[in-house]
Structures are given as structure tokens and as C-alpha cells.
Amino acid sequence: MVEFTVENLSVEEVERLRGVFGPLTESVRELIDATIRTEVDADVVAVARAEIDAATARLRERQLPGPYGVRISDGDQMPWGNPVIGLRNPIAPPVVLHRADDGGVWxxxxxxxxxxxxxxxVHGGVSALILDHVLGEAASSAEHPRLTGTISLRYLRTTPLGDLHAEAGIVRTEGIKTYAVGHLADANxxxxxxxxxxITPKWAR
Structure with missing residues (x-):
């Protein structure tokens, strides 16, 4: 069974936490990009590494004993550690999902x-990660969570880095199984x- 942590936080407190940790995540996201693309000299790298290590030590002064999980507050889910949409996960692009009038997501x-x-x-595995999440969101709702049973992808051509679009929707539902389709696209x-x-998991049936 998937366990959720229920926190009695007000809407105002959730927004306050967003304001604290969202900018931190964005700073680390920028750091990741800078680390990949920097061409500074070794002495500058050494100074930066010391500063990063010091910042890491400060953040580790008090932390969770394990992963962030999915927290629920005031009925809303807070999957802030998620690698696709997580507010507190700097490896998340992040993807911000919208639900269309027809029930699909984009x-x-x-x-x-x-x-x-x-x-x-884009790495093919990253495309798969994002599409798995987008299709899963399309197949699910707050009342009917569904987890990936199988997923298959067809790579039509390489996906360039940059601005992208993804969307998905439900094709049909048969008992505990929901079938969804979607795609990833660039400007072309x-x-x-x-x-x-x-699949609707046993604990949600």
C-alpha cells in the first residue's frame, strides 16, 4: 500500500513553504546547469565546491530520515519530491500540468x-519518465488514483532540448484498467x- 503523510497545514502555511523552498530548488536547478556547462579554472571550481559543501552541511543540520513522500494538507497532495513535478526536487524540469475541459492533461x-x-x-529515458507521469495523471483523479501497469513508447525522431509540450488522455476504462495515450512534441x-x-491499486478499490 502507498502511504501518504497527512499534515494539518493551512493554505497560508503551504504557500509560505512554497515561498521558502521553491526558490531554493530553483537555485539548485541553476547550479546543476552551471555545473554541467561551466568552463572556469580549477581554482574557481575549488572555491565553488567549498561553498557548495558548506551550504549542503547547513541544509543537513535538520532533515527527514527518508524520502519526502507525498503529503496531503487540506485535501491537496504535495508530491514535492517527485522527479517530474516536485517543488523541492531540482532534477524536476519542473512540469506543471493542466487539466483540459475534456479531462485530458497537458x-x-x-x-x-x-x-x-x-x-x-533529450535522453530517451527522460522522455519516458515525463510521458509516464503525464499519462498517469491523465488516467487518474483525486477519487481514482491509478498506477502504471504497462507503458510503451514509439520514438518518431530525436527530441531537441528546449521548449516542449506533452499531453495525454484516456481512451477507455475496463474494470480496474484504464488505457491512456499521449505524446511529447516540439515546435515541429x-x-x-x-x-x-x-491500474487501480487494491488499496484504492
Missing amino acids: CDFHLGAAFEGPPGH GVTVEAEGVF
Whole structure:
């Protein structure tokens, strides 16, 4: 069973935490990009490393004993450690999902140097990660969570780094199985197609 941590936080407190940790995550996200692309001399790297180590030590003065998990406050989920949408996860692009009038989901986002596979293009595993999440969100709702059973992808061409779009929707539902399809696209059209089967877990039936 997937366990959720319920926290009795007010809307104001959740927004305060967003204001504290969102900018920190963005700073670390910028640090990751800078680390990949910097060409400074070794002495500058040494100074930066010492500063980063000192900042890391300060953040470790008080921390969770394990992963962040998914927290629920005032009925809303806070999956802030998620590698696709997590507010507190600097490896998340992040992807911000929107639900369309027809029930599907879509998102526009940017992938930079941290997500490179083939030179100048998105790593295929990153495309799969994002599409798995987008299809899963399309297949699920607050009342009916569904987890990935199977997912398959068809890579039509390489996906360039930069501004991208993803969308997904439900094809049909049969008992505990929900079938969803979606795709990843750049300005020139679809680059990856995906389809998957998402299962209502036993604890949610």
C-alpha cells in the first residue's frame, strides 16, 4: 500500500513553504546547469565546491530520515519530491500540468543541459519518465488514483532540448484498467508517442 503523510497545514502555511523552498530548488536547478556547462579554472571550481559543501552541511543540520513522500494538507497532495513535478526536487524540469475541459492533461516545459542524451537532444529515458507521469495523471483523479501497469513508447525522431509540450488522455476504462495515450512534441510536431495501461491499486478499490 502507498502511504501518504497527512499534515494539518493551512493554505497560508503551504504557500509560505512554497515561498521558502521553491526558490531554493530553483537555485539548485541553476547550479546543476552551471555545473554541467561551466568552463572556469580549477581554482574557481575549488572555491565553488567549498561553498557548495558548506551550504549542503547547513541544509543537513535538520532533515527527514527518508524520502519526502507525498503529503496531503487540506485535501491537496504535495508530491514535492517527485522527479517530474516536485517543488523541492531540482532534477524536476519542473512540469506543471493542466487539466483540459475534456479531462485530458497537458503541459509546456523546458528541458536544458541536465536532460541531454544524444548531443543537443533529450535522453530517451527522460522522455519516458515525463510521458509516464503525464499519462498517469491523465488516467487518474483525486477519487481514482491509478498506477502504471504497462507503458510503451514509439520514438518518431530525436527530441531537441528546449521548449516542449506533452499531453495525454484516456481512451477507455475496463474494470480496474484504464488505457491512456499521449505524446511529447516540439515546435515541429510529435517526437514521441506513448500508450499505457494504468491500474487501480487494491488499496484504492
